[in-house]
Amino acid sequence: xxxxxATHAQRIPLNRDRVLRAAVVLADAIGIEALSxxxxxxxxxxxxxxxxxxxxxxxxxxxxxxxxxxxxVDPPAAGPDWQRVVRDRILSARRALLRHPWAARVIExxxxxxxAVLAYLDSMAGTFRGGGLSADLTHHVMHAMGSRxxxxxxxxxxxxxxAASAGPPDPALAAAYPHIAELASTAAHDGGTTPNGGxxxxxxxxxxxxxxxxxxxxxxxxxxxSTRTP
Amino acid sequence: xxxxxATHAQRIPLNRDRVLRAAVVLADAIGIEALSxxxxxxxxxxxxxxxxxxxxxxxxxxxxxxxxxxxxVDPPAAGPDWQRVVRDRILSARRALLRHPWAARVIExxxxxxxAVLAYLDSMAGTFRGGGLSADLTHHVMHAMGSRxxxxxxxxxxxxxxAASAGPPDPALAAAYPHIAELASTAAHDGGTTPNGGxxxxxxxxxxxxxxxxxxxxxxxxxxxSTRTP
DNA sequence: ACCTGAACACCGTTCAAGT
DNA sequence: ACCTGAACACCGTTCAAGT
Numbered sequence: 001x002x003x004x005x006a007t008h009a010q011r012i013p014l015n016r017d018r019v020l021r022a023a024v025v026l027a028d029a030i031g032i033e034a035l036s037x038x039x040x041x042x043x044x045x046x047x048x049x050x051x052x053x054x055x056x057x058x059x060x061x062x063x064x065x066x067x068x069x070x071x072x073v074d075p076p077a078a079g080p081d082w083q084r085v086v087r088d089r090i091l092s093a094r095r096a097l098l099r100h101p102w103a104a105r106v107i108e109x110x111x112x113x114x115x116a117v118l119a120y121l122d123s124m125a126g127t128f129r130g131g132g133l134s135a136d137l138t139h140h141v142m143h144a145m146g147s148r149x150x151x152x153x154x155x156x157x158x159x160x161x162x163a164a165s166a167g168p169p170d171p172a173l174a175a176a177y178p179h180i181a182e183l184a185s186t187a188a189h190d191g192g193t194t195p196n197g198g199x200x201x202x203x204x205x206x207x208x209x210x211x212x213x214x215x216x217x218x219x220x221x222x223x224x225x226s227t228r229t230p
Numbered sequence: 231x232x233x234x235x236a237t238h239a240q241r242i243p244l245n246r247d248r249v250l251r252a253a254v255v256l257a258d259a260i261g262i263e264a265l266s267x268x269x270x271x272x273x274x275x276x277x278x279x280x281x282x283x284x285x286x287x288x289x290x291x292x293x294x295x296x297x298x299x300x301x302x303v304d305p306p307a308a309g310p311d312w313q314r315v316v317r318d319r320i321l322s323a324r325r326a327l328l329r330h331p332w333a334a335r336v337i338e339x340x341x342x343x344x345x346a347v348l349a350y351l352d353s354m355a356g357t358f359r360g361g362g363l364s365a366d367l368t369h370h371v372m373h374a375m376g377s378r379x380x381x382x383x384x385x386x387x388x389x390x391x392x393a394a395s396a397g398p399p400d401p402a403l404a405a406a407y408p409h410i411a412e413l414a415s416t417a418a419h420d421g422g423t424t425p426n427g428g429x430x431x432x433x434x435x436x437x438x439x440x441x442x443x444x445x446x447x448x449x450x451x452x453x454x455x456s457t458r459t460p
Numbered sequence: 461a462c463c464t465g466a467a468c469a470c471c472g473t474t475c476a477a478g479t
Numbered sequence: 480a481c482c483t484g485a486a487c488a489c490c491g492t493t494c495a496a497g498t
Contacts, residue, residue: 036490048491053463057492119406142413143434146383146384146385147385155373157341177349179356180355207374208373266470266471266472
């Protein structure tokens with residue numbers, strides 16, 4: 001009996017869940033740009049067209065992958081402090097995104113929100129409302145948070161992969177961009193406990209998150225409404 | 231003389247600038263996902279390989295397109311009020327992104343910052359420093375702003391294209407996502423001057439922007455440093 | 461009725477043949 | 480030396496032929 005035949009004999013029948021889980025694992029391993037229907041089929045030991053039984057097309061596959069990652073986010077903790085509940089959940093979402101580096105890009109590329117994302121956003125809106133924010137304020141707060149609600153860093157570039165973080169600063173670059181050079185050197189002096197060239201991504205994320213949450217709480221306390229400007 | 235020959239006779243020689251400008255115009259017209267080297271070459275009436283004389287590969291083409299859009303952003307206005315200078319420039323960047331709907335996605339997909347982006351960020355850092363923010367605070371402020379510095383809305387989905395904005399609310403969806411339904415209905419009552427189902431993207435953008443800028447100003451006034459938490 | 465291999469209409473890019 | 484058409488190694492997806 002050849003290896004091929006043995007594999008065929010003990011093959012578990014495909015289903016949507018197995019397809020999606022395999023896609024997530026494969027994207028983690030080889031990157032989202034290398035994930036193709038053909039490559040995924042090969043990994044599952046089936047002919048490419050077999051995937052189309054469980055997924056209408058590649059877009060639907062990506063939808064399912066996005067929902068799988070969002071499904072990894074912790075449910076909201078019970079507690080009286082809405083800022084704490086929101087903060088903890090967003091940090092959980094951030095950890096999910098860090099486990100799957102392709103996920104942020106895939107979620108963002110969906111043309112509309114998937115069911116799991118809608119459920120997540122609905123739950124988040126409920127936490128704000130339960131914390132005493134008006135429907136009006138909650139609406140604008142949700143928009144202001146945007147993708148940060150799902151743990152997106154919203155940075156322009158991945159600083160850990162940046163050239164600035166590897167080795168000593170380039171004098172030519174420092175001359176061309178003096179203010180950026182100043183910020184980079186300031187960060188490097190910043191205690192020295194940071195692993196890369198000086199940017200602690202977790203600190204930057206929490207800095208922005210807390211600034212926003214504190215801003216929201218101030219508006220709530222002041223009874224802000226959209227008829228007045230912030 | 232055929233049309234083909236006439237076109238060939240009066241052909242302007244290609245150069246990098248003409249290639250990039252044509253790519254921007256073409257992406258505006260047919261969308262970034264339809265922009266291929268082959269399609270661009272056809273538009274310029276040259277053989278596909280001719281493009282590779284002026285651009286190393288497609289990634290470099292996209293780099294150039296990103297820089298072309300960033301180059302459309304107004305230079306910083308002179309003025310004593312740093313919040314005003316930053317605000318006006320970011321709103322100019324936002325208008326540039328709205329003129330080229332593909333640009334945000336392309337800029338985000340660059341693996342590192344392009345020269346025009348570096349120059350822009352350097353200039354922005356200079357405005358913060360000139361406004362009296364410490365190098366330490368400026369560093370964290372730049373991270374907290376992230377892609378918003380370049381006018382990115384940072385929303386999860388384009389609300390104007392959302393199904394929620396077209397027609398009356400779906401009762402089934404409202405039952406599944408009650409808090410989201412509440413926010414949508416609140417927005418719809420919100421004066422009634424908004425063009426779509428209730429979300430004024432410009433208002434939401436400025437709300438978040440001003441919240442952040444005001445937060446930064448408060449930290450500056452308080453003499454915040456990263457050794458203390460916000 | 462079901463499955464699936466070949467085919468279609470594309471990609472970005474390499475490369476060698478032609479001028 | 481330069482230009483360029485054909486070719487390569489891929490895509491996602493259609494479709495018809497085979498069982």
